[in-house]
Amino acid sequence: MASGDYETHEHDVIVIGAGGAGLRAAIEAAAQGVSVGLVCKSLLGKAHTVMAEGGIAAALGNVWPEDNWQVHFRDTMRGGKMVNNWRMAQLHAQEAPERVLELERWGALFDRTKDGRILQRDFGGHRYARLAHVGDRTGLEMIRTLQYHGIHQGIDVYMECKIERLLRDGDRVVGGFGYWRNTGKFVLFKAKAVVLATGGVGKAWKVTSNSWEYTGDGQSLALWAGADLIDMEFVQFHPTGMVWPPSVRGILVTEGVRGDGGTLRNKSGARFMFNYIPEFFKGETADNEAEADRWYEDKKNNRRTPDLLPRDEVARAINTEVKAGRGSPHGGAFLDICTRRPADYIRKRLPSMYHQFKELADVDITKEPMEVGPTCHYIMGGVRVDADTTAATVKGLFAAGEVAGGMHGSNRLGGNSLSDLLVFGRRAGLYAALYAKDFGGQHTVDSGQVESIARTMLEPFSRSGGENPYAIQADLQDIMQELVGIIRTEAELKEAAKKIEALKQRAAKARAEGGRAYNPSWHTALDLSSLLTVAECCTLAAIERTESRGGHTREDHPYTDDTWGKINVVIRQKQGALQLAREPLPEMPAELRTLFQERT
Amino acid sequence: MPTVAMQVFRGDGGGGEFKSYRVDFDEGMVVLDVIHRLQATQARDLACRWNCKAGKCGSCSAEINGKPRLMCMTRMNLFTPGETISVAPIRTFPLIRDLVTDVSYNYEKAKQIPPLRLKPPETDGTYRMMQEDIDRIQEFHKCIECFLCQDVCHVIRDHEELKKSFAGPRFFIKLAGLDMHPLDTRDRSEFVKGQAGVGLCNITKCCTEVCPEHIHITDNGIIPLKERMADGFDPIVWLLRKFRGQRKA
Ligand SMILES: Cc1cc2nc3c(=O)[nH]c(=O)nc-3n(C[C@H](O)[C@H](O)[C@H](O)COP(=O)(O)OP(=O)(O)OC[C@H]3O[C@@H](n4cnc5c(N)ncnc54)[C@H](O)[C@@H]3O)c2cc1C
Ligand code: SF4
Ligand code: SF4
Ligand code: FES
Numbered sequence: 127m128a129s130g131d132y133e134t135h136e137h138d139v140i141v142i143g144a145g146g147a148g149l150r151a152a153i154e155a156a157a158q159g160v161s162v163g164l165v166c167k168s169l170l171g172k173a174h175t176v177m178a179e180g181g182i183a184a185a186l187g188n189v190w191p192e193d194n195w196q197v198h199f200r201d202t203m204r205g206g207k208m209v210n211n212w213r214m215a216q217l218h219a220q221e222a223p224e225r226v227l228e229l230e231r232w233g234a235l236f237d238r239t240k241d242g243r244i245l246q247r248d249f250g251g252h253r254y255a256r257l258a259h260v261g262d263r264t265g266l267e268m269i270r271t272l273q274y275h276g277i278h279q280g281i282d283v284y285m286e287c288k289i290e291r292l293l294r295d296g297d298r299v300v301g302g303f304g305y306w307r308n309t310g311k312f313v314l315f316k317a318k319a320v321v322l323a324t325g326g327v328g329k330a331w332k333v334t335s336n337s338w339e340y341t342g343d344g345q346s347l348a349l350w351a352g353a354d355l356i357d358m359e360f361v362q363f364h365p366t367g368m369v370w371p372p373s374v375r376g377i378l379v380t381e382g383v384r385g386d387g388g389t390l391r392n393k394s395g396a397r398f399m400f401n402y403i404p405e406f407f408k409g410e411t412a413d414n415e416a417e418a419d420r421w422y423e424d425k426k427n428n429r430r431t432p433d434l435l436p437r438d439e440v441a442r443a444i445n446t447e448v449k450a451g452r453g454s455p456h457g458g459a460f461l462d463i464c465t466r467r468p469a470d471y472i473r474k475r476l477p478s479m480y481h482q483f484k485e486l487a488d489v490d491i492t493k494e495p496m497e498v499g500p501t502c503h504y505i506m507g508g509v510r511v512d513a514d515t516t517a518a519t520v521k522g523l524f525a526a527g528e529v530a531g532g533m534h535g536s537n538r539l540g541g542n543s544l545s546d547l548l549v550f551g552r553r554a555g556l557y558a559a560l561y562a563k564d565f566g567g568q569h570t571v572d573s574g575q576v577e578s579i580a581r582t583m584l585e586p587f588s589r590s591g592g593e594n595p596y597a598i599q600a601d602l603q604d605i606m607q608e609l610v611g612i613i614r615t616e617a618e619l620k621e622a623a624k625k626i627e628a629l630k631q632r633a634a635k636a637r638a639e640g641g642r643a644y645n646p647s648w649h650t651a652l653d654l655s656s657l658l659t660v661a662e663c664c665t666l667a668a669i670e671r672t673e674s675r676g677g678h679t680r681e682d683h684p685y686t687d688d689t690w691g692k693i694n695v696v697i698r699q700k701q702g703a704l705q706l707a708r709e710p711l712p713e714m715p716a717e718l719r720t721l722f723q724e725r726t
Numbered sequence: 727m728p729t730v731a732m733q734v735f736r737g738d739g740g741g742g743e744f745k746s747y748r749v750d751f752d753e754g755m756v757v758l759d760v761i762h763r764l765q766a767t768q769a770r771d772l773a774c775r776w777n778c779k780a781g782k783c784g785s786c787s788a789e790i791n792g793k794p795r796l797m798c799m800t801r802m803n804l805f806t807p808g809e810t811i812s813v814a815p816i817r818t819f820p821l822i823r824d825l826v827t828d829v830s831y832n833y834e835k836a837k838q839i840p841p842l843r844l845k846p847p848e849t850d851g852t853y854r855m856m857q858e859d860i861d862r863i864q865e866f867h868k869c870i871e872c873f874l875c876q877d878v879c880h881v882i883r884d885h886e887e888l889k890k891s892f893a894g895p896r897f898f899i900k901l902a903g904l905d906m907h908p909l910d911t912r913d914r915s916e917f918v919k920g921q922a923g924v925g926l927c928n929i930t931k932c933c934t935e936v937c938p939e940h941i942h943i944t945d946n947g948i949i950p951l952k953e954r955m956a957d958g959f960d961p962i963v964w965l966l967r968k969f970r971g972q973r974k975a
Contacts, residue, residue, distance in 0.1 A: 169775070170833065171871055172783045230853060233842045233907065235860045235867060242854030260864065266782065267867055277837050285833075308822050337777040371754020377780050482780055485799055486756070596766035640771030643738065644823040647770035 130580040132303070132312035137163040137282070138562040139555070140302060140317035142289050142344065145173030146265075146547030147527025147554070148323030149272035150225075154555030155321075156279040160562050163315060164276075165284045167307070167339055171273045174325050174337060174528075175547065178265025179380035179478065181247055181257025182548070183541030184222035188243045190254035190425065195219040197253055200721050202542060204406075205251040205436045206506070206535020207676045208691055209357070212714040213513035214533040218542070218549050225548035226258050234271040236260055248385040251436040251539040253410070254425065255385075262380050262478045268544060287313060289343070290652060291579045292320060292351040293571050298521035299351055300569040303579050307649065310642025312580055316571055318562035321554045322348060322509060322518075322525040327361075327660040331502035331611075332603035335367055335378040341653040342660030344529035348509045349659065353518040355697045356531040357507030358660070359667035360677040362538055363612045365390075365440035367501025369458035374486045376501040379461065379479060381540040383496075384433045386475050387422060388463035390444070391495065392452040398459075399432035402443035407435060438537045438676050441500040445612050448499065458499035464492050500612055504543065505660075506534040506677055507667070510696065513712075515557035516550055522561065526554035532694075536676025586651040592637025595651035602629055602654075602661055610665050615682045619669045626662050633658055662704065667695045670706050727752065730802065732760065733812040734772065738823045744812060745769075751802055757813060758786055758797035761825070773824035781938060784872030788825050789814045794874040794936045816877040831882075832873050835893045838921055839900060843912035855908045862946060866903035868939045869896060875933035875943060881926050893922035895933035899947035905954070915955065924951055 139155045141148045144166035152164040166173060185198040199219035203210050226244065230236065236258045237245040246255045260267040277283070289304040293314075301316040324344030328336025349355055366379040384390070392398045400418075403411045411432050412418035418431035433440070444459045454460050463472055469492035473480050476491070483489040483496060508531035509518050516524045527547045534542060586592070609622035633655065638648035673687035674680050696707045730751050733744040747768055749760050758776055765772045777783040779798045786797040791805075791812055805811055819827040847853055875895040876882055882894050893901070901918055904910055918924050927948055934943045941947070 168777055168785065169829070172777050172785050174777075176783050176870075177778045177780070227852075231844055231909075233904075233909070235855070235864055235907075238855060238857040238860070242856050243852070260867070263782070263868065266870065270867065270869075274836070274839075274841065278841050308826075308828075337779070337783075339777065372752055373755045373759045374779075478782065485781070485801070487754070594766070594770065596770065600766070638771070644773040644826050645771045646765060646773060 130312065130577055130584070132314050132576070132580065134314045134316060135163060135282070135284070136316040137161045138317065139163070139319045139321065139558045140165060140315045141321040141323060141555070142302060143173070143323030143325060143527070143529070144170055144283070145175035145323060145325055145527060146268055146272060146544060147551035148173070148321070149269070149276050150548050150551030151321045151323055151526055151555035151558070152281045153272065153276050153279055154552045155559040156281050158556065158559035158563070160559045162281045163284060163317070164281050165287050165289060165302070165304075165315065167288045168286065170283055170285050171269055173269065174339065175265045175269045175544070177378070178268070178544055179262040179378065180249060180382040180385065181259030181264045181541050182222070182226055182268065182544040183249065183252060183256050183539065184226045184258055184545055185219060185256060186223045186226065186244060186246060186258065188239055189246045193254040193256060196721055198222070198256065199718070201252050202539060203535065203722070205539040206537050207686065208535065209675065209694070209711060210535030211513055211532035211712060212718060213712065214550070216718065217513060217553075218533060218546055221549045222545040225545065225552065229268065229271050229548070232271050232275040234267050236267070247382060248422070248434065249540040250381055250384070250434040250440070252541065253430070257385070257541040259382070261474070262382050262476050264544065284313075288649070289315070289347065290583055292347050292523070293575060294351060295569050295571065298569070299523040301571060302347070303576055305583065308644055310645065310648070314571065314576060316569065318565040318569060319522050319524065319558040321558045322523065322529050323527045323551065323554070324529045326505045326528040327664070328502045328505070330602060330606045330657055330661045330664070332607040333367065333376040334502040335364060335376055336502065341657045343653075343656045344525065345508055345663070346656035346659040348518055348520070348523065348525065349663070349697070349699050351520055351523065352699070353520040353523055354510040355508060355663060356510045356694045357536070357667070358505070358663040358697055359671050359695060360506035360536045361502065361664060362437055362504040362506060362677045363441045363500040364503035365437055365444050365500055366461055366498035368487065369454070369497050369499040370456040370487060377482070377486070378501065378503065379496060379498050380476070381437070383461060383463055383476060383479060386463070387467045388461055389431070389433050389466060390440070391460040391462055392447050393454060393460070394452065398447055398452070399435065399440065399443060402439060402446070403432050403435070404439060407439070411435065436537050436539060438679075441612055442679060444499060454497045456497050458497040460495040461498045462495040464494060504528065504538055506536060506538055507531040514553070516554040517557060524554045524558045526550040536678060583652060586636055586638035586648055589635055589637040592635040593632050595636040595638070595647055595654060598629055598632050598636055598654055599650060599657065602626070602657060605629075606661055610661070610668060613679050613681050614668055615680065616669060619665055622665045623662065623669070626658060626665060630658055663697050666704060666706055667697060670695045670708070730760065731810040732764065733810055734761070734764065734769075734824070735814040736769075736772070736824050737821065739821055742821070744814070755802045756798055757790055757800040757802065757811070760802065761797060761813065773822070773826045775826055782870060784870030787816050787872045787874050787877065789816055794877050796872060796938050799938060816874065818877045818883045829873055831889065832871070832876060832894070832896065835897050836900075838893070839897060839904070840912055840914050840917055842904060842907060842910045845909050845911045853909055859908050863903045863906050865941055866899040866947060868941055869899060870939060871896065872938060874936045874938065878932045878936050880930065880932070888923070888926060891921060891923045892926050895927075895943045895948065897922060898924060898927070898951055899941060899943055902947040902951045905951065918951060919955055924948065924955060927952070
């Protein structure tokens with residue numbers, strides 16, 4: 127049991143994470159001719175990306191020729207309430223179309239327009255129908271395409287292997303240390319450059335669309351290795367998760383339902399979203415049902431339905447309706463597509479939603495409305511990166527995908543994640559490879575550093591009478607759900623911070639039962655350190671930002687404050703303690719600023 | 727709270743047995759929820775795979791009361807009250823621990839498949855594809871790689887010696903999908919007959935029966951693939967089929 131032995135693998139570039147971002151990064155790095163290792167916690171092809179439903183946002187202009195990168199850029203910035211890293215948002219809007227077309231050349235089959243081009247669908251916050259999609263299983267198409275392209279590029283894949291810590295040599299990151307889930311044996315990866323593509327943090331909340339994998343590993347690995355995190359207060363609660371039966375609470379209902387004509391209603395059947403149009407979006411949002419319904423067909427002469435306001439707005443609206451006693455029987459809102467679109471159309475456009483409700487909730491969505499409510503879905507914040515190169519603030523470390531911060535500001539638009547993965551995944555692979563090629567001299571891994579990590583990792587086995595790691599995780603989920611949810615106050619956030627502190631003490635006593643081979647109690651005990659770290663970061667950043675914006679709503683500071691509109695909350699670790707700082711956002715150049723002066 | 731009697735396979739490559747548990751369960755639960763509750767309360771080291779909990783990732787394959795299924799899509803109300811429910815790992819692949827098996831066979835097969843070879847673009851530099859030309863292939867692309875079809879296929883299950891020269895139903899639809907892909911120009915007939923061993927399939931349709939995505943693996947995938955092998959490889963017929971063949975219903 128006490129065996130600290132480990133095997134060693136060496137590559138120029140190690141990519142941690144095999145979702146859309148990690149796969150795209152690995153493919154690009156391999157194309158640069160360097161040796162690449164791709165490491166993931168689950169089997170290949172099972173990352174979160176596989177679950178994405180609605181589509182990939184890219185201004186291809188196939189359905190609306192008026193669309194272009196400037197409009198997409200503008201929608202993205204406005205959706206993020208202007209605190210996005212403007213350069214990331216620009217690169218993203220400019221490069222997304224080519225990245226989607228590239229997927230097609232690698233075999234992806236998107237749904238088609240009548241003239242044989244990629245069809246695009248409406249989604250919240252996007253001015254034009256912009257999401258390339260395959261029914262409601264776009265992520266599956268994307269990950270399979272990347273996976274089957276990737277396996278022929280000479281990449282070494284290490285599946286079901288978890289990286290527990292990054293390793294440093296002086297001021298640079300030179301690899302990672304972790305274990306094989308199957309055997310519990312340790313493994314060391316030496317690399318000149320490391321790309322983090324580990325996804326999000328949603329497992330810290332009780333009601334979530336996220337899987338066991340989303341324990342904030344990448345954010346924590348970066349923080350512990352000395353890198354900055356930004357925007358950790360901005361957490362996206364997707365307005366439409368399933369609410370009934372209890373065991374499926376949180377499972378996602380794609381925004382595509384509303385994109386394809388579905389509408390939200392309260393218990394008396396009223397389309398309540400018309401009562402929640404904020405000043406900021408008044409100019410571009412329909413204020414009556416007739417106009418909203420015409421908009422689906424005629425976008426030139428009508429304004430967008432408020433059902434498709436950005437997610438933060440819709441989630442808050444549902445929350446308010448439920449609190450006011452106007453919700454559905456199980457504490458959500460009704461999402462109705464059955465009275466608005468024919469059954470055939472629904473089954474063709476939303477087959478997996480049809481299947482999901484039928485199988486899991488005994489609801490036929492072509493005949494009955496769905497019951498939906500907010501679910502923790504995505505984190506906008508993450509590792510602070512350079513927009514062009516994705517370099518983190520520690521040498522040798524790069525980050526792309528959900529683990530990186532900045533691109534989405536305070537709120538992400540639907541469809542903008544899958545495109546983000548492709549655009550910045552590619553850039554991460556490219557710049558990590560270039561960095562590795564330029565890497566001069568030796569990189570050594572200090573065996574003392576490795577042995578001490580290994581010892582710590584084995585501790586859960588030797589604690590007698592310790593705590594149940596699953597119980598600690600569940601308690602954390604309750605705390606975050608209750609106190610760091612959609613609507614926040616300083617008092618509750620401070621209480622959460624205190625409780626997280628207490629959980630850290632308990633986590634230090636978490637005990638694993640059984641042996642090292644495929645032992646989820648050990649895995650859960652180890653995951654607690656990253657999960658608690660990101661929970662603490664979110665809470666502290668949420669205390670710091672005394673305003674409301676996007677995925678951060680403070681009941682005690684209900685307004686958006688222009689001063690905060692120029693500031694990122696930055697978190698870094700110094701001598702083992704978290705430090706918060708307010709730092710200025712990069713300033714948008716004048717020629718881009720003019721894009722925001724035209725009609726809203 | 728009602729409880730349910732469960733028989734869960736516990737063990738590893740060295741052997742194992744079914745263990746009995748009684749677990750509380752709530753309305754709407756699926757088998758995976760019960761397994762998770764078991765983990766959190768009685769059997770902390772019980773090994774299982776899962777990710778999406780919504781039938782989208784294909785991680786949670788198991789044999790439930792002897793039937794290959796996804797644990798996350800098997801509702802508890804499917805069973806008669808009082809019935810004991812058994813959960814075992816999929817049988818065809820070597821056991822790692824408890825409900826987790828070594829499915830690397832499938833990843834090795836995946837790697838052998840000759841990838842898409844892209845045709846040149848239209849004169850305007852783009853590619854055009856008509857929806858009706860890709861409907862059939864989109865059906866194959868629904869595959870979540872749960873490997874339940876591989877699990878029930880007797881060629882893989884009962885014939886260790888044939889495994890080397892047989893790709894299995896999951897990869898037959900992958901091959902059929904590439905073959906019908908409007909942008910692909912590669913001839914894979916040697917591979918389909920040889921390394922993939924489509925001839926070993928005797929169309930028992932067990933694979934189709936268990937597919938949680940309801941893909942018509944045999945009728946729409948394997949049979950057309952076999953027919954093409956029987957035709958022999960005539961490049962003209964092949965091209966015609968590529969651009970028209972998949973439209974026949
Ligand atoms: C249900 C659902 C539907 C969605 N629909 C859409 C949509 O329609 N459009 C859209 O744009 N976005 C959508 N999203 C969001 C989007 O899918 C995710 O943000 C995105 O897929 C994240 O991709 P990624 O590459 O960053 O990470 P992931 O795909 O999550 O991959 C993370 C990878 O990192 C690995 N990993 C993590 N930690 C470690 C570690 N410590 N060691 C080793 N490996 C590790 C994991 O195993 C995994 O391979 C959806 C999300 C969900 C949950
Ligand atoms: S039809 Fe063929 S591939 Fe499918 S299970 Fe039977 S033998 Fe195997
Ligand atoms: S074809 Fe069906 S049964 Fe086979 S792996 Fe794919 S989804 Fe599973
Ligand atoms: S957990 Fe994804 S299919 Fe069951």
